[in-house]
Amino acid sequence: MxxxxxxxxxxxxxxxxxxxxxxxxxxxxxxxxxxxxxxxxxxxxxxxxxxxxxxxxxxxxxxxxxxxxxxxxxxxxxxxxxxxxxxxxxxxxxxxxxxxxxxxxxxxxxxxxxRELLPLALRCMVRAQEHLLVVGRQTAIERIAAFLIDMADRQGELAQIELPMSRQDIGDYLGLTIETVSRVLSRLRDKGVLKFHGLRTLEIRKPETLRSLCE
Amino acid sequence: MxxxxxxxxxxxxxxxxxxxxxxxxxxxxxxxxxxxxxxxxxxxxxxxxxxxxxxxxxxxxxxxxxxxxxxxxxxxxxxxxxxxxxxxxxxxxxxxxxxxxxxxxxxxxxxxxxRELLPLALRCMVRAQEHLLVVGRQTAIERIAAFLIDMADRQGELAQIELPMSRQDIGDYLGLTIETVSRVLSRLRDKGVLKFHGLRTLEIRKPETLRSLCE
DNA sequence: CGCCATTTTGAGAAGTGTCAAGTACCGTGG
DNA sequence: CCACGGTACTTGACACTTCTCAAAATGGCG
CATH class of the missing domain: 2.60.120.10 (Jelly Rolls)
Structure with a gap:
């Protein structure tokens, strides 16, 4: 800061x-x-x-x-x-x-x-309201899955994604503690859904499993 | 429906x-x-x-x-x-x-x-983002307190407020179950913070207690 | 007055948080 | 290039809030 x-x-x-x-x-x-x-x-x-x-x-x-x-x-x-x-x-x-x-x-x-700003503001609003559903009504593993899918989509839907933020940031975004974030990521790694190449670089090995967790 | x-x-x-x-x-x-x-x-x-x-x-x-x-x-x-x-x-x-x-x-x-819509959309966005803090980072009692204060403010800051929505609606708004909503309201009633005049009409007896729960 | 939906209350289970310790990563300096 | 140190992350054990399931009570409405 x-x-x-x-x-x-x-x-x-x-x-x-x-x-x-x-x-x-x-x-x-x-x-x-x-x-x-x-x-x-x-x-x-x-x-x-x-x-x-x-x-x-x-x-x-x-x-x-x-x-x-x-x-x-x-x-x-x-x-x-x-x-x-x-x-x-x-x-x-x-x-x-x-x-x-x-x-x-x-x-x-x-x-x-x-005229230019309204569509941007509306998109921002909808994003916040969609995020509300994740934080208010989904479990820890569902929140992480939704987050990873969102990040992948925004990075061009590649299997390999970069997470620029820390685990603390992810927790504070999803309404979880850092420990829960870490445990869920480990569990997804152990199940073969994710593969880590460094702490903040990961590969989504089973995108369908991840997607099935979101709805 | x-x-x-x-x-x-x-x-x-x-x-x-x-x-x-x-x-x-x-x-x-x-x-x-x-x-x-x-x-x-x-x-x-x-x-x-x-x-x-x-x-x-x-x-x-x-x-x-x-x-x-x-x-x-x-x-x-x-x-x-x-x-x-x-x-x-x-x-x-x-x-x-x-x-x-x-x-x-x-x-x-x-x-x-x-030009007319942008300020309305922005207010809507900020409201959603503020709600995110409540749902993501506050306890059940803090969420209920924030909700009641918001409703009171929007009804002209009167002590007596009308809740047009059911307990289920409140729960789905705050990311809580109906039972938790009910239990928290009962606890606030027992502490003398709230007084009910019918299920959906209530009086805020200790607004300062409620406000102290929000931050 | 009585029915039915809504709300309240209770007991137990589950998920997530808290606290504590250990491990891995990464930039720095030798 | 490697050792070092600090930060970030992971893992474990346990506590606690909230959820789930069940039943009873309340209140609105015909």
């Missing part, structure tokens, strides 16, 4: 990211901002009337209870847009999970973006 | 509801539709590019799992607008909880309502 890092990391400079800033529809350039793993994009209580598009990396959106319990309401991956919640509710954090590059869209006076 | 009832019930005719239909911004009249308790407003799988405003009554929005488990994602009360989810996701039901009167807003070709 470090401070915002808005300068390029050596990695990105080396790779030439953002050497030619894109241009937004009203003609103003939209530069890339970089965030280190764990750094804050916007804080609970901040009024940020912007939205963000992820160029590379991953972001977690979450809320906190007074005693520190955390609920991650969404993960956003490369190519996705987020940041609507900041406009309205002053109770959400956004943090980079890994080194992340973002394009920030600030509101322009006199320019109404409702 | 009866069929759609689009005619006036004797009750409404007697009370003269909707004798003078309102008129929408584009000049077309927006008539009131009536729905009996339990009747379906739109079904999972239906493509309805409309939204609805509640004149009187109450509505539940929910999703189902294959085995019948239900998650209510939202309750909507008089004065509120809903129906965005139907545009996008084909997996939501909307039902009247009690006799309900709705104004239906159908999309008009060439008329862009994004």
């Amino acid at each position: 470090n401070a915002i890092v808005n300068i390029r990391t050596p990695f990105e400079i080396l790779n030439g990211v953002a050497q030619q800033p894109d241009v937004s529809k009203d003609g103003r350039p939209v530069p890339l901002s970089f965030f280190h793993a764990g750094s804050e994009i916007y804080a609970q209580g901040e009024k940020v009337a912007s939205h963000y598009q992820i160029e590379f990396g991953a972001v977690r959106i979450y809320r906190l209870l007074a005693d520190g319990r955390r609920q991650i309401t969404a993960f956003h991956l490369a190519g996705e847009t987020f940041g609507f919640e900041a406009d309205l509710a002053h109770h959400f954090f956004a943090e980079a999970i890994v080194t992340t590059g973002l394009r920030t869209f600030r509101p322009v006076a006199g320019l109404d973006r409702s | 009866n069929a759609i009832v689009n005619i006036r019930t004797p009750f409404e005719i007697l009370n003269g509801v909707a004798q003078q239909p309102d008129v929408s911004k584009d000049g077309r009249p927006v008539p009131l539709s009536f729905f009996h308790a339990g009747s379906e407003i739109y079904a999972q799988g239906e493509k309805v590019a409309s939204h609805y405003q509640i004149e009187f009554g109450a509505v539940r929005i929910y999703r189902l799992l294959a085995d019948g488990r239900r998650q209510i994602t939202a309750f909507h009360l008089a004065g509120e607008t809903f129906g965005f989810e139907a545009d996008l996701a084909h997996h939501f039901f909307a039902e009247a909880i009690v006799t309900t009167g709705l104004r239906t807003f159908r999309p008009v070709a060439g008329l862009d309502r994004s």
Whole structure:
């Protein structure tokens, strides 16, 4: 949870990211901002009337209870847009999970973006409501299965998937403890449904078994 | 879960509801539709590019799992607008909880309502994400407390509140069983926090106790 | 007044959380 | 390149909340 890092990391400079800033529809350039793993994009209580598009990396959106319990309401991956919640509710954090590059869209006076934003906001709402079904009515193994399928779908439906987030993040997203997440993943590994290639890289060996757990 | 009832019930005719239909911004009249308790407003799988405003009554929005488990994602009360989810996701039901009167807003070709709809959709999204924290990270008693405070706030912060929904509905909203809902309510009654005037009418005697349970 | 659905209450089971210890991974520095 | 240390993850034993199943009580409504 470090401070915002808005300068390029050596990695990105080396790779030439953002050497030619894109241009937004009203003609103003939209530069890339970089965030280190764990750094804050916007804080609970901040009024940020912007939205963000992820160029590379991953972001977690979450809320906190007074005693520190955390609920991650969404993960956003490369190519996705987020940041609507900041406009309205002053109770959400956004943090980079890994080194992340973002394009920030600030509101322009006199320019109404409702037409572009509405479909994105609706998709975000539906996603939250679908997630509610998972968290409210599914068992630990069903939640993990739903999560893995979602991640696989969003990574191009490949059998091998990358989980940029920690077990704690997964637990806080699914409403489970880190230990339960770990136990369920181990059980799926022992059953031959999953095969791990490193802690956060895994292969879905039996996607049909996983899917059958979701409904 | 009866069929759609689009005619006036004797009750409404007697009370003269909707004798003078309102008129929408584009000049077309927006008539009131009536729905009996339990009747379906739109079904999972239906493509309805409309939204609805509640004149009187109450509505539940929910999703189902294959085995019948239900998650209510939202309750909507008089004065509120809903129906965005139907545009996008084909997996939501909307039902009247009690006799309900709705104004239906159908999309008009060439008329862009994004500007009006975006704030409503955002509020809906934030509400779902806030609910996620309750369902994912709070105990049974905390969930009930949060629910009662929300209902009280939406009914004008009166001490006495009406719950139009059944215990089953409350359970399916909070991710609890009907028995747990009942037990928690009984415990709050025994502690003097709540006083019941009939099953679905109650008085919050110690709002501070209730609020202290939420954070 | 009596029926029927809804709600409440009880006892036991199951799933998940808590606490504690052990293991694996990964970046750092030698 | 390998040893080291710290963090993240896994595993185990047990506790506790919530669920399940069952039965009784309540209340609304004809």
